[in-house]
Amino acid sequence: MTDPDAVTESLEDFARSLSYGERSDLSFKFLVRFAGTDVGDAVAAMLVEIGGLFDDGDPAALIDLAIRLQSEGYKSRSLDERYHYEEGPFSRPPRPLAESRVVLLTSSGHFATGDDPQPLGSQAMSQAEAEKRIGDFLKEPPTLSEVSTLSPADAIEVRHGGYDIRGSVADHNVSFPIDRLRELEADGIIGSLHQTAYSFVGACSQTRLIKHTAPEWADRLMSTGSDIVLLVPV
Amino acid sequence: MATVAVYIEAFSHYAEAMRLPRTLVTPHPMGRPLGPPLAAERQRQVIEAALRLIYTAEASGAVERIGGAYRPGSPTS
Numbered sequence: 001m002t003d004p005d006a007v008t009e010s011l012e013d014f015a016r017s018l019s020y021g022e023r024s025d026l027s028f029k030f031l032v033r034f035a036g037t038d039v040g041d042a043v044a045a046m047l048v049e050i051g052g053l054f055d056d057g058d059p060a061a062l063i064d065l066a067i068r069l070q071s072e073g074y075k076s077r078s079l080d081e082r083y084h085y086e087e088g089p090f091s092r093p094p095r096p097l098a099e100s101r102v103v104l105l106t107s108s109g110h111f112a113t114g115d116d117p118q119p120l121g122s123q124a125m126s127q128a129e130a131e132k133r134i135g136d137f138l139k140e141p142p143t144l145s146e147v148s149t150l151s152p153a154d155a156i157e158v159r160h161g162g163y164d165i166r167g168s169v170a171d172h173n174v175s176f177p178i179d180r181l182r183e184l185e186a187d188g189i190i191g192s193l194h195q196t197a198y199s200f201v202g203a204c205s206q207t208r209l210i211k212h213t214a215p216e217w218a219d220r221l222m223s224t225g226s227d228i229v230l231l232v233p234v
Numbered sequence: 235m236a237t238v239a240v241y242i243e244a245f246s247h248y249a250e251a252m253r254l255p256r257t258l259v260t261p262h263p264m265g266r267p268l269g270p271p272l273a274a275e276r277q278r279q280v281i282e283a284a285l286r287l288i289y290t291a292e293a294s295g296a297v298e299r300i301g302g303a304y305r306p307g308s309p310t311s
Contacts, residue, residue, distance in 0.1 A: 074245060083248075087253055087294060089294060097285055175265065177281055
């Protein structure tokens with residue numbers, strides 16, 4: 001007999017709970033973009049792969065499936081027409097790579113320990129709070145953090161309410177690759193790495209970013225004397 | 235300044251629509267565009283591919299996809 005007090009939850013409700021809801025999971029928030037039956041199919045497919053792990057312990061198929069589903073989810077919506085361009089800028093590098101200075105800019109939300117950008121006026125904001133306040137972040141102009149490219153891992157922090165930062169916490173190089181760039185410099189692959197890397201929280205007011213902040217940052221990057229900018233949007 | 239962006243496949247359509255100068259697309263999950271944690275060789279492979287695109291691209295809107303799979307737990311991944 002059905003319990004009259006039981007709470008029912010549709011597949012759409014379940015998907016919404018993953019997107020900043022009670023089951024918030026930033027790696028799977030994309031499921032909110034699927035129709036209900038597609039949510040069910042996606043979860044069922046992942047369960048099949050999880051079942052396979054009982055026998056071979058190889059997560060490759062599950063990883064590949066999850067990545068494919070992520071891609072399907074985010075590609076289900078096109079970019080706002082305002083951001084579609086027929087042509088884009090294009091500058092050729094002035095010298096060979098082995099003679100070029102490279103500067104890094106990411107939207108991964110990294111900052112130097114002791115130099116917290118204090119978003120929304122908050123000191124030492126936690127990742128959990130950043131996720132809860134994602135709506136506030138999206139209304140605010142971003143802050144550009146500067147991080148010495150010589151910084152060791154324990155002198156770098158990350159906080160970003162828009163994506164699952166566990167990979168970035170385990171190794172900043174997954175989204176803020178200063179160690180890899182230093183190695184390329186040491187190996188002579190690149191001429192030099194600019195001593196400062198730059199990062200901001202990409203979940204911000206896009207209008208302010210485009211109209212005001214980005215042009216200012218472009219001038220800052222130009223003033224570094226770098227030849228190449230490596231951009232890592234997250 | 236010449237620029238190149240590293241995008242995961244899930245967001246590559248954004249880069250294409252915006253006609254970025256150069257985009258290297260990786261088959262990685264959200265939040266790990268350069269590769270898995272501690273997979274130094276894979277991360278370096280991605281960066282080198284992106285930097286090569288600086289020199290091989292002929293016009294804005296250049297997009298290349300790097301092969302390989304996302305395999306955490308291995309330096310080469």
